[in-house]
Amino acid sequence: xxxxxDYDRRIITERARQFRGQVARRLSGEITEEEFKxxxxxxxxxxxxxxxxxxxxxxxxLLGSNQVRKLAHIARTYDKGYGHLTTRxxxxxxxPKLADVPTIxxxxxxxxxxxxxxxxxxxxxxxxxxxAGIAPDELEDPRPYCEILxxxxxxxxxxxxxxxxxxxxxxxxPGEDRAAVRFHDxxxxxxxxxxxxxxxxxxxxxGLGRTPEIGRVIREFLPKRHLLSYVExxxxxxxxxxxxxxxxxxxxxxxxxxLGVEEFRRRVEEDWEASRTxxxxxxxxxxxxxxxxxxPPPYEALQAGNTQVAGFALGRDRELGNWVRNNVMAHKxxxxxxxxxxxxxxxxxxxxxSDTQLDAIAAIAERYSFGRIVITHTQNFVLSDxxxxxxxxxxxxxxxxxxxxxxxxxxxxxxxCPGLDYCDLANARSIPLSLEIAERFDRIDYLxxxxxxxxxxxxxxxxxxxxxxxxIGILGIDKRGEEWYQLLLGGSPGNDASIGTILGAxxxxxxxxxxxxxxxxRYLESRESAEERFIETVRRVGLEPFKQAxxxxxxxxxxxxxx
Amino acid sequence: MPAANRWVVTARFTxxxxxxxxxxxxxxxxxLADAGLYPDEAAAKAQAADTAAKEQRxxxxxxxxxxxxxxxxxxxxxxxxRIRASGPTVRVRxxxxxxxxxxxRG
Numbered sequence: 001x002x003x004x005x006d007y008d009r010r011i012i013t014e015r016a017r018q019f020r021g022q023v024a025r026r027l028s029g030e031i032t033e034e035e036f037k038x039x040x041x042x043x044x045x046x047x048x049x050x051x052x053x054x055x056x057x058x059x060x061x062l063l064g065s066n067q068v069r070k071l072a073h074i075a076r077t078y079d080k081g082y083g084h085l086t087t088r089x090x091x092x093x094x095x096p097k098l099a100d101v102p103t104i105x106x107x108x109x110x111x112x113x114x115x116x117x118x119x120x121x122x123x124x125x126x127x128x129x130x131x132a133g134i135a136p137d138e139l140e141d142p143r144p145y146c147e148i149l150x151x152x153x154x155x156x157x158x159x160x161x162x163x164x165x166x167x168x169x170x171x172x173x174p175g176e177d178r179a180a181v182r183f184h185d186x187x188x189x190x191x192x193x194x195x196x197x198x199x200x201x202x203x204x205x206x207g208l209g210r211t212p213e214i215g216r217v218i219r220e221f222l223p224k225r226h227l228l229s230y231v232e233x234x235x236x237x238x239x240x241x242x243x244x245x246x247x248x249x250x251x252x253x254x255x256x257x258x259l260g261v262e263e264f265r266r267r268v269e270e271d272w273e274a275s276r277t278x279x280x281x282x283x284x285x286x287x288x289x290x291x292x293x294x295x296p297p298p299y300e301a302l303q304a305g306n307t308q309v310a311g312f313a314l315g316r317d318r319e320l321g322n323w324v325r326n327n328v329m330a331h332k333x334x335x336x337x338x339x340x341x342x343x344x345x346x347x348x349x350x351x352x353x354s355d356t357q358l359d360a361i362a363a364i365a366e367r368y369s370f371g372r373i374v375i376t377h378t379q380n381f382v383l384s385d386x387x388x389x390x391x392x393x394x395x396x397x398x399x400x401x402x403x404x405x406x407x408x409x410x411x412x413x414x415x416x417c418p419g420l421d422y423c424d425l426a427n428a429r430s431i432p433l434s435l436e437i438a439e440r441f442d443r444i445d446y447l448x449x450x451x452x453x454x455x456x457x458x459x460x461x462x463x464x465x466x467x468x469x470x471x472i473g474i475l476g477i478d479k480r481g482e483e484w485y486q487l488l489l490g491g492s493p494g495n496d497a498s499i500g501t502i503l504g505a506x507x508x509x510x511x512x513x514x515x516x517x518x519x520x521x522r523y524l525e526s527r528e529s530a531e532e533r534f535i536e537t538v539r540r541v542g543l544e545p546f547k548q549a550x551x552x553x554x555x556x557x558x559x560x561x562x563x
Numbered sequence: 564m565p566a567a568n569r570w571v572v573t574a575r576f577t578x579x580x581x582x583x584x585x586x587x588x589x590x591x592x593x594x595l596a597d598a599g600l601y602p603d604e605a606a607a608k609a610q611a612a613d614t615a616a617k618e619q620r621x622x623x624x625x626x627x628x629x630x631x632x633x634x635x636x637x638x639x640x641x642x643x644x645r646i647r648a649s650g651p652t653v654r655v656r657x658x659x660x661x662x663x664x665x666x667x668r669g
Contacts, residue, residue: 026577029620033577047623049647052580081657097579349653420643421651428642431653481641 001062001372002147002293004112011155012114013106019043020102027099042122043105044115049424051095055118056108060128060146060170061089061375065362068373070111072358078104083358085343085351085379087415087464088167089127090118094422116154121162123153123235127169129178130376133294134384136332140190140198142170142179144291145227148282152228159235163242164250166235167207180377180493182206182215183469185252186234193221200227204234204264205256208463212499213253218265224287229276230268236275237267297370297385302335305388309337312391320395322444323406328391337388339369341381341398342405342413346438349431350416351379360401368394378415380408410447411455411520412438415466419459419476420483426459428476428483428509433457436513441520450520453534456491469493471535472516473500485512489519489546490538501543504551515550522549568640569632570607571598572614573647574625582647583622585610591622595639595648600632 004012019039026036040046044055056071063071071091075083078100079093086092096104108114117124126146133141149168153159159166171179172190181187187203200222206215222230238252241259256264312324329338341361344350353361361381365373368390369383376382381403386394398404407413414437417423419430434457441447456470460477467473473488484506491500507515520534522545527537538546572585573595583591587599601607607627614625631638639645646652 027620032619033623047575047580049643050580050582050650080655082655098577347654352654352656354656420646421653426643429646429652431651435653478641478643481643483642 001064002059002290008112009109012109012112012116015043015114015116016102016105016109019105023098023102038120041119042116043101044118045096045098045101046119047424048094048418048422049420049426050422052098052101053092053094053422054096054101054104054115055086055090055092056113056115057118057125058090058113058375059150060126060132060143061130061377062143063373063375064111065365065371065373067111067113068358068362068365070107070113072355072362074104074107075358076355082352082354084349084418085353085375085381087377087379087417087466088125089130089375089377090125091375094418119165121164121166122160123149123156123162123166123168126150126153127167127179127184127377129171129173130374130378130382131178131329131338131384132172132374133296134331134333134336134338135173135178136330137175138173138332139192140172141291141294142172142188142190143294144287145188145190145200145224146170147290147293148227148287149231152231159239162235162239163244164247164252166238166252168231175495177494177497180466180469182497183208183212183466183493184215185238186231187215188227191221197223199223202230202234205253205261207251207253208466208468209251210248210461210463211251211253212463212468213257214497214499216256216261218261218268225282225284226272226276227282229280230272232280233268233272233275236271237264241267296333297372299333299336299385300387302333302387302389304334305337308388309391317392319399319404319406320392322448323395323404324391326406326410326448327408331385333385335388337386337391339383339386339391339394340376340408341383341403342407343380343403344407344413344438345402345405346412346442347435348402349421350414350434350438357401357403360397361403364394364397378413380413406444407447409452409454411441411450411453412447413454414438415454415456415470417458417465419457419465423459423464425462426476427461427478428459428485430457430459430465430474430476433474433485433509433512437516440513440517449530450524451530451533453520453523454492455516466493467491468499469497470500471538472519474512474516477506479506483509485509487512487515487519487550489543490535492535496535498539503543504547507550518549519546522546567632569600569602569630569637570604570627571595571600571630571637572607572611572625573598573628573644574611574614575623577621577623580623584648585614585625595637596635598630598637600630600637601627604629 046053083091169179169184170188189201202219203215327340374382416434420426456466457474458465458467469491475486488500584598611625
């Protein structure tokens with residue numbers, strides 16, 4: 001993984017020192033909250049519903065075990081014993097005291113971490129496919145390009161005050177988009193052209209929030225050497241022409257829609273032709289230099305483990321079998337597997353990890369996966385490089401830590417924003433619904449029968465829980481100060497990208513999980529075969545049968561009010 | 564005493580971001596139950612503005628909420644303010660002693 005050089009170390013240490021001075025001035029009353037707010041946001045420090053919240057940047061979700069131990073130490077020492085995995089592959093702490101934050105930043109700097117650009121109207125943490133580097137369907141590892149973009153965008157003076165926040169994601173797997181690149185301000189897909197050359201398909205203007213949009217292709221093939229100059233031109237056009245008068249109309253997706261993709265492309269190409277200079281070109285040697293940080297670990301030469309995986313999946317140990325079937329993914333190196341560590345145990349808020357779990361996962365990663373851990377945007381961990389023969393021992397250790405649920409991509413693997421339990425912007429709670437879903441459907445045979453289906457819950461229209469792209473989406477809304485929920489069906493974040501449609505009138509909190517169950521029942525009745533996935537059935541039969549299932553019965557209909 | 568709508572001044576402590584409510588004597592409490600009640604919104608807003616001007620070091624973002632007050636009990640009118648007053652309704656790994664997870668308040 002990437003190692004800081006002297007320059008990286010200096011800027012992060014200096015930033016932490018600056019922030020210590022700013023905090024001291026705020027605590028002494030020398031500066032007001034109005035003056036302090038933009039300074040704290042530049043360092044990832046929010047004011048949430050009950051306390052400050054510090055969001056720590058984790059570029060493309062990749063962590064070393066020493067960094068995970070540091071995150072555990074911070075949770076234990078400065079917070080309430082846990083951290084929360086976010087949908088941008090970051091981690092956030094919900095309870096830091098203001099006076100402690102500079103010390104936390106100092107501690108993070110010792111393990112090459114920081115909280116810079118995790119808030120504010122700048123380029124945010126660059127995210128990537130959580131199976132980057134090991135997926136059999138991958139054309140090329142996207143992380144070197146994420147890292148190049150991270151270095152270019154960190155403290156970039158021209159883009160420190162964009163009209164609104166800006167999110168970039170990269171995938172190197174053309175066949176399956178696990179990074180939701182079509183729902184980012186810029187999405188980059190590594191592709192190969194007719195001559196066999198690698199480059200990027202460039203998408204712009206995707207996003208969720210109150211105006212969900214699927215990203216539009218503005219360049220089908222961008223040679224790698226032009227990555228920075230072209231992305232810079234996109235950002236320059238956005239910076240010049242994006243709206244600043246209304247924050248709800250300020251994202252690049254609004255500009256792309258207003259101009260039309262053709263005109264937006266023309267402006268980008270015009271700027272690119274006029275502005276690109278040799279300094280922004282990426283020579284092959286520079287790409288190779290950064291890529292060397294992501295060189296494969298020293299794998300052993302092993303026999304292919306497919307038979308072994310099948311043996312575990314069908315073996316006598318049913319708990320192990322269920323977990324191998326659902327949470328173990330194929331690896332491009334024979335004899336190795338990738339493991340999704342579920343952070344979705346019943347009774348615990350999704351994505352919450354305790355200090356002891358963090359310490360334990362660091363030790364596990366060292367024993368089984370070359371000391372590397374990845375945070376997924378679905379709020380789980382991935383251990384990327386596990387010897388297939390080690391799966392039974394690893395499973396036993398994860399179960400002991402309450403991290404062994406066999407539910408990856410299943411009904412109870414819910415993406416959940418913090419909602420009104422923590423978030424200052426939320427209209428309604430998300431986590432209690434997720435916990436109710438986890439409890440209601442915690443039956444492995446049922447989960448396996450239903451198959452892959454995603455539920456995503458947001459406590460407000462800002463859509464941090466990605467509800468628009470859930471096969472089943474739940475959106476919390478406020479009605480006269482009380483919590484209500486809209487149910488959406490048909491969203492998907494992948495190559496078959498689609499935005500969910502609201503099913504009908506809003507539902508009360510106590511009705512929403514019943515409604516989800518009725519939707520699932522209707523799917524099971526309607527699917528053509530066990531192989532037809534939930535999303536495929538919804539697309540084939542349309543929403544009407546599901547509306548009937550949810551609203552056609554008196555109990556839910558009686559509680560519903562106008563949406 | 565019949566229920567009546569009143570107003571209280573709430574804010575955050577700058578030190579830790581914790582929610583706080585202004586007592587009638589002008590000090591600040593971490594418990595909504597201690598809040599001083601204002602019979603009209605305008606008086607409460609005037610107090611919030613005064614707090615913003617004079618207590619900005621200790622207190623951040625003061626504002627006014629409407630509550631239902633009866634027999635010494637103060638109930639906010641919105642889910643948001645109820646949760647602000649009583650803490651997350653879900654498990655917190657190491658809760659403050661007075662902030663154990665509450666049952667669903669719907």
